[in-house]
Amino acid sequence: MIINADEPRYSIADPYPWYKWVQQEKPVFRTSEGMWMITGYEDALMLLSDPRCSHWGQDSRTFQYLSPVEKAIAQTLHALAPGNTPAFRKQIMHQLAARTLQVDEDDMKRQADKIFDALRFSSRMEFMSDYAHPFTFGTICRVMGMPQEEVDAFSKIVSRLQGGYLSFIDEKSWTNGGDEQKKTFIDTLRRLIGLKRQTPGKDLCSAILAVVPADDRNDSYIISLMVLLFYAGHQNMMNFMGNALVALQGRTEDQSMLRESLPFAISSVDELIRYDSPLQSVLLITQEPIHLHGTTIPAGSQLLISIGAANRDPAKFDNPDQLILTRRPNHLGFGAGAFRCIGARLAQIQGGIGLHRFFAHVSTYAPVADHISWSHFSVQRGPSSILLDINWNHEK
Numbered sequence: 001m002i003i004n005a006d007e008p009r010y011s012i013a014d015p016y017p018w019y020k021w022v023q024q025e026k027p028v029f030r031t032s033e034g035m036w037m038i039t040g041y042e043d044a045l046m047l048l049s050d051p052r053c054s055h056w057g058q059d060s061r062t063f064q065y066l067s068p069v070e071k072a073i074a075q076t077l078h079a080l081a082p083g084n085t086p087a088f089r090k091q092i093m094h095q096l097a098a099r100t101l102q103v104d105e106d107d108m109k110r111q112a113d114k115i116f117d118a119l120r121f122s123s124r125m126e127f128m129s130d131y132a133h134p135f136t137f138g139t140i141c142r143v144m145g146m147p148q149e150e151v152d153a154f155s156k157i158v159s160r161l162q163g164g165y166l167s168f169i170d171e172k173s174w175t176n177g178g179d180e181q182k183k184t185f186i187d188t189l190r191r192l193i194g195l196k197r198q199t200p201g202k203d204l205c206s207a208i209l210a211v212v213p214a215d216d217r218n219d220s221y222i223i224s225l226m227v228l229l230f231y232a233g234h235q236n237m238m239n240f241m242g243n244a245l246v247a248l249q250g251r252t253e254d255q256s257m258l259r260e261s262l263p264f265a266i267s268s269v270d271e272l273i274r275y276d277s278p279l280q281s282v283l284l285i286t287q288e289p290i291h292l293h294g295t296t297i298p299a300g301s302q303l304l305i306s307i308g309a310a311n312r313d314p315a316k317f318d319n320p321d322q323l324i325l326t327r328r329p330n331h332l333g334f335g336a337g338a339f340r341c342i343g344a345r346l347a348q349i350q351g352g353i354g355l356h357r358f359f360a361h362v363s364t365y366a367p368v369a370d371h372i373s374w375s376h377f378s379v380q381r382g383p384s385s386i387l388l389d390i391n392w393n394h395e396k
């Protein structure tokens, strides 16, 4: 990348000044890796739904260059493409819609309160591992139909894997090496599938099994799909919670409103996602040349749709760098088009309850050190750790 004297340095702690510069100076920006980065809201929205672009995993020319794990992710995503059979997408979307969600709001509240009951005798907490992880992973376990008595043990295995379990999506990796954690993880999913085959419930695992033809016992395929769902549901939610906590620091009025009203907290989730999106980009491949702002992007190019930048586009949002919880933004944090997030409703409910219960228990918080370390994994954005000093609210 040629560094321009006026160009702000990209910073993982705060990428937004750099995004703003790119948005103003080069609406179609060529990165040093040869990708075409798109930062404007209208351009991003148009391209995410444009039939001239395909999702990165669905492009046959790109596929051969992917790593085994990326290939497995792409194939699993393909299983979710609209219109494919079995109709996983339709079934999963139905199951994750608010009215059919097996895990109700009271259940999520109880889970959050249980975590705080165990933490409240300490004046410090590590927000990501003490609260964000058990709350979000516990929720996706229950949505999936994991028996309650297995949730804690499974959640502990996953916390030791530090989010790295997405690599388990590749079936070939299951038999490699003597990795006990991986074996336990996959065995737990196999047991869950066996249980739901015998006794189906109103959960996501049963819903997936219901659309697999009875003569197709290919559990590997279903396990990969479940790894993707666990990961997508868990990692994005963890990052959401961490980003929200950072954004809300010192904003006592916002904190009071989140504490007092659950509906307000649920409806604030979209603005928090707009302000600091857990997934910063979506990668597309152009199928034919695309002309945009006087530039021709050739067919077969990688298009990096920067939803993080688009969500701060002043042409779309007034005062985009301000967090305004009463705003009801039409943001791109859940993506758009055929591959739009299928867990968006669950994310809104869960995110709202997670914050509402945090502020119900905690009256004030402050990071112990000024420095927050940010995770560098791919297109995701979230703090890897936030150690907090806490003052508790003792009447819940």
Ligand code: HEM
Binding pocket: 077, 080, 081, 228, 229, 230, 232, 233, 234, 236, 237, 240, 273, 277, 278, 279, 281, 282, 283, 332, 333, 334, 335, 338, 339, 340, 341, 342, 343, 344, 346, 347, 351
């Ligand atoms: C705040 C939380 C969340 C955010 C910001 C988020 C964001 C996104 C985005 C941007 C995409 C599109 C990715 C792409 O096209 O490359 C996506 C896809 C997806 N999300 Fe979410 N997500 C969240 C929570 C969830 C939850 C709770 C689930 C539940 C299981 C979930 C399941 C999925 C799945 C399965 C896909 C792939 C969809 C497909 O293949 O069409 N997400 N998410």
